[in-house]
Amino acid sequence: MECQGPIHVLECILKLPYEKKMMTVALLWAWWSERNKTNHNESRLSTGEFIFLIKRSTDEWLRFFKPPTKSSTTSTPRWTCPPAEIIKINTDGAFLEETRDGGWGALARDSNGSIIFAADGRITHAYDALHAETIAIQHAIGLANQLGMGRIILETDSQILKQALLSPSLNQSRLGHLFLDIKYQLITEFIDYAVEFCPRACNKPAHSLAALGMRNRQSDQSLWLSVFPNFVTSLVTSDIAVS
Template identity: 40%
Template sequence: MTATRHRVVAACLMAGVRAAPLSEVAAPPSLWQECGRRSMDPKEQYKKAGMRIWSSRPLFQKIVMKSKMTIREQKLQLNHNWSRPPSGFLKINTDAAFHRDTNSGGWGFVIRDEQGRAMAAGAGNLVHISDALHAEALALLYAIKMAAHMGCDKVLFETDSTQLWRAVNSNEYDLANLGAIIRSITFQLSVEFSSARVVSCPRACNRVAHVLAAYGVNLGAEMCETWLGQLPDFVLNYVMGDLPNIEVWQSGEPKMRPERDRVVIAHTVGMAALEQGFCGRALYAAILGHLQSVVTPEVLAAAMESYCVVRGVATKVEVVCPPFHFFVCFDSKEDCTRVVHVSKQLHCGGSRIGFQCWSRFSHGTLGKLEYKMTLSLEGLPEEACDPDIVNLVLAGVDGKLIDMLPAIDRWVLSITARLRGPRGVPKVLTVFVPAPPLQPWKPISYDENAHSLPPPNSPKECVTIGFFL
């Protein structure tokens, strides 16, 4: 029984359960120990021994069940992430940091909609606070005031402080030192919103508010900052990492894809540089007749090296799409010329190989942009008023930039362009620009135990910024 008692208490300690000392948690006495008292009548001895053994069982059952529940909760928290609120609700995460030595700290909150988009956030500094619960309660109070000021109706508040959650959802703290603040919180929740609840969440679900609380610690005494709509980069970095259930690669609906479509791509500076490098140094190779054996890029490179005396190291052979089979690029024009002269004479794998000089018209068909038009673009961002960017925008409507007319102001950008047809130009064109990667904010100095910064999650989607032209 003693060994069993030690194993149970050890398991409880590993699971995070605060068990009573061994002197208080006594193991169920054995029948032999209870019957060792010779002074009693044998029948009375057996009767009392059975009662003692039976009465000690609930204590052990309670400890074991609590340890199992704690282990189960820890497993759930490992795979837990921030979740979106129900439809029509806003979710507000709050957190606070507390320095016991100076009785100071910071608070932070973030307001997000059902799509996970951050609408507002705030952070501030706290002084003259008594404990961590005091700081958490003030953080929740500031978040409630901000939500009420924004006119929020249905709100779900999340905090990683189980003590604050218990205080708001029960009457345990009404007569405590913080009872006035707790009652003020419950009163404002019932008055300011048509539906409001305070729930508890693991710390992993409260990363953004935790970072904001750390930011508030570094502000001046009793200073605060709030953001509406446009949030700072260090906050957006953590918000993007919290978006759940969005995979980087998505399969889509293959059956819904159209059979054919068309697109015009702009002729960029990079394309011009590649064309200049291919001119006189690149060939297309095609296998003529019936294929008798497999011809690989390595086999073709070895055949050209032995028959045409070209340097294999300076030759690059790659597979291309039909009507050709290989794309061959040389470092020197002399090697390219020697190979072209043996077109249809070189044998590789039992088949003849034909060569053709590279040209930009080799794969495509000729077409033309028939219409010359003057267009006005309204709403193009200032940083995108560049010929290369405008050319990319026109490529989306089957067009090509001719010239950018002198701009009178930043509102309207007038251009001349060639288009395939006027019907392909919509009245309103939405342009999406991928947002650049954001750098996480780091405090100047911080107490690791009070408000250490968690590493940001990897973003699960590519965030874009939309502009309406």
């Protein structure tokens, strides 16, 4: 069916499969945004960045608007301990679009669920939420290397970041140089590593640390190696109690 005029275009979009419908909306939104930049003489995205923006928006909207699945039993995902001799590090980033500032958090635990370190810090001049998530993993890797950890599992609640670190698909995006740097550090600095996705429900301590880092005005980074903040130990104890 040929689409003529805005009403017919809308009717055609509504007839598309759900995923293609969301991708079309993301394309139109990105196109409108680039048109506004042109009208205001602002710098525009490259072709690679434009495609990346459409894909990221589509993925985020699909997750946000995904209808809940019906199940006979309701279960909440929980954090799980890593195998013996491996350290699992949960990371998270917080981002405030109005100021382009944010925070990052990282929490490392061993196979018994014991905390190895907790850390947070401020972020300034971030591009977006994905940039904040990427900075969080960068700091986690730096601390793990500094503390002599040879085998690690990195957990993030960003599917896009996991994809970026496990494939070359986003190497040409605006954050591509950061993804490549992280991959290089993982390969050269660690005996063994993995990057895994975890739901937000499994990432509460790191999420709370990132929120604390965003509010931190005294220093760029805080690191705890023995005595940990009460809210961290409380969330960790809750994780272990139900695992």
